[in-house]
Amino acid sequence: MADQTIVILGGGVGGLVTASELRKRLGKEHRVVLIDKEGQHVFWPSLLWLQVGLRDPESFVRDLGVLQGKGIEVVKGEVEAIDPERKVVRVDGAELSADYLVVSLGAQLAVEQIPGLAEAGYNLYSLEGAAAIRDQRKDLIAGNLVVLVTRTPFKCPAAPYEAAMLLEYDLRKRKARDHVAVSLYTPEAGPMPITGPEVSAGVRRMVEDRNIGYFPQHQVTQVDSVTNTLQFANGATARFDLLVYVPPHVAPPVVREAGLVGESGWVSVDRHTMETRFPGVYAIGDVVGIPLSLGMPLPKAGVFAHREGEAVAQTIAARINGTGNAGSFDGQGECFIEAGDGKAGFGRGNFYAEPRPTITLHDPGRHWHAGKVLFEKDWFRRWF
Ligand SMILES: Cc1cc2nc3c(=O)[nH]c(=O)nc-3n(C[C@H](O)[C@H](O)[C@H](O)COP(=O)(O)OP(=O)(O)OC[C@H]3O[C@@H](n4cnc5c(N)ncnc54)[C@H](O)[C@@H]3O)c2cc1C
Incomplete structure (x- = not known):
């Protein structure tokens, strides 16, 4: 096939994997272009x-420009418009045409949706927020530490549970635990409900064994930053001295304006090929909404963005090269669950299994924690 241009939007997990896999599979005559507004990978x-x-940001943020050396064209710029019919995108005012387009723009964090939230607490899901938690937690020697999930869906369903357990462990290490109550409020019916009642109960046990107050079915409506109080839709209130929150997630406006978003509020795709209704336009990762048979969507997680990216790269390469099989995403995933005390649990399974996902949870152990540390190391070795 004549020289082709593949444009990948977003240099997060999905975009990085897709671009790298395509570069490996395609001849140099074909262009692989990766666009990211931050120009860095976190x-x-x-x-x-x-x-x-336990980490400095410098240790887990990389300049995407490094990928130029591998033959990937990296553009630092904001995707302002996507025309999926013509496969043309506008980046910082300039138009770029593609033969294949892969959308991996992630979820946008919408802190502003909850009145008072930004003023009262710290965003666990941003670099600045996590660094602020690191600094602020040192002053907390008595009172209430609250981890708050504001809305569903949110990426990495285990993350707020891990955050609560790591903060609890940190309080013990700092000998402040006796004077600080730790609580987790969430609108979910239980932890990671898509994983089924047994795994959900297992994660709940991990949290409650550490004497962390767990309050499911609590949807926050507003936050009072003067009195440090949360108000919930069910009428309950809660006081906090340190508030760590997971903000609401929405699809980035640019994909909504492109007409790529379905009823779920997220991009609709074929759940195996990841192709949108526009031929040659694929979407992967947090930006997509994949309904599962239980009425809950496939969780937003890096492990899925990664595997979806591999599948899409395989498909595009097979189409361009005219040989090899198309890729297919099969719903398999796994994740480590940090539990403090140098331990982690581990969940793994098939999220596409019928009639329900089949997931198993392994109890916390030191080897799973070591596995997560190794995974972080391998990530940079493999892709940069
Ligand atoms: C605290 C935390 C812990 C997590 N732990 C895990 C875990 O243990 N396991 C796991 O599987 N997942 C985990 N995740 C989730 C995982 O990070 C995400 O699911 C994954 O990053 C999704 O990949 P993505 O490519 O869809 O989006 P992202 O990685 O978010 O990448 C999107 C990219 O698009 C860029 N972008 C957005 N809009 C534009 C625009 N208009 N123009 C140009 N560029 C744009 C952004 O700069 C970004 O680089 C965690 C997430 C958090 C926050």
């Missing part, structure tokens, strides 16, 4: 360690 799981002072 290994997001490490925010959980940053918030308790």
